[in-house]
Amino acid sequence: MSNEKNNILPVMEHFYTLQGEGYHQGKAAYFIRLGGCDVGCVWCDVKDSWDVSKHPLLNIEDIVLNVSKTAAKIVVVTGGEPLMHDLSELTDALHNAGFKTNIETSGAHPLSGSWDWICLSPKKFKAPLPGIIPFANELKIVVFNRSDFDWAEKYAALVSPSCKLYLQPEWDKAAEMTPSIIDYIKGNPKWELSLQLHKYINVP
Ligand code: SF4
Numbered sequence: 001m002s003n004e005k006n007n008i009l010p011v012m013e014h015f016y017t018l019q020g021e022g023y024h025q026g027k028a029a030y031f032i033r034l035g036g037c038d039v040g041c042v043w044c045d046v047k048d049s050w051d052v053s054k055h056p057l058l059n060i061e062d063i064v065l066n067v068s069k070t071a072a073k074i075v076v077v078t079g080g081e082p083l084m085h086d087l088s089e090l091t092d093a094l095h096n097a098g099f100k101t102n103i104e105t106s107g108a109h110p111l112s113g114s115w116d117w118i119c120l121s122p123k124k125f126k127a128p129l130p131g132i133i134p135f136a137n138e139l140k141i142v143v144f145n146r147s148d149f150d151w152a153e154k155y156a157a158l159v160s161p162s163c164k165l166y167l168q169p170e171w172d173k174a175a176e177m178t179p180s181i182i183d184y185i186k187g188n189p190k191w192e193l194s195l196q197l198h199k200y201i202n203v204p
Contacts (some may be wrong), residue, residue: 007027007089009037010055011063012080013204022119022196023138023164024102030072031204032063032090035065037080039106039126043144043170049080053144080106083132087113095202104140107132122155124148133158136173140194143177144170156190168194 012033019029033046035055048054067075075088075094083105091113102117107128111118120136122128124160136159141152149167156165167185169177174195185191197204 007060009059011058012055022194023198029074029076030067031076034079034082035085059185060093074100091094099129138164140166164192
């Protein structure tokens with residue numbers, strides 16, 4: 001299953017919570033975590049998402065109905081790598097129901113769907129396709145070691161001038177890397193710090 005127009009999608013989990021990362025940090029948002037990822041980050045904290053066949057297929061109608069039962073205004077589609085699937089029908093249905101559509105993607109698969117906010121989080125393990133880069137509203141680099149600052153600058157030079165720039169410590173390296181990130185941002189103030197707030201406040 002990949003990149004076929006479809007009205008069913010493999011959903012690993014879906015829940016209403018607060019966005020913990022990046023520009024929309026702290027806002028209420030309904031998360032839809034799709035199954036399937038072939039990027040292979042060694043530090044991935046959702047490895048259970050990788051095998052698409054492990055996740056139940058849900059109708060888009062039912063997915064949107066679940067969101068509608070909450071007070072959510074923003075829907076965040078994440079993964080896994082959500083762009084392994086054609087998301088145009090999902091975003092059409094979400095827009096028709098009045099929701100804002102946000103996506104979190106590595107950009108490693110072709111962009112589909114209609115998005116109010118694109119968070120591009122490129123990964124060294126499978127680089128993003130060039131086509132998505134100009135459309136990123138937010139560039140979020142997960143910092144695992146100091147070489148990731150060069151990786152971050154490489155993509156900062158490619159995104160649009162209005163794209164927000166975030167450095168976020170990889171969770172298990174946060175104690176070690178956060179001081180370096182703080183120093184880096186002080187020297188390069190176009191960047192901002194993103195923390196995984198949801199992990200600190202213990203929500204999904
Ligand atoms: S892109 Fe995301 S889901 Fe896929 S391996 Fe990397 S961190 Fe995990």
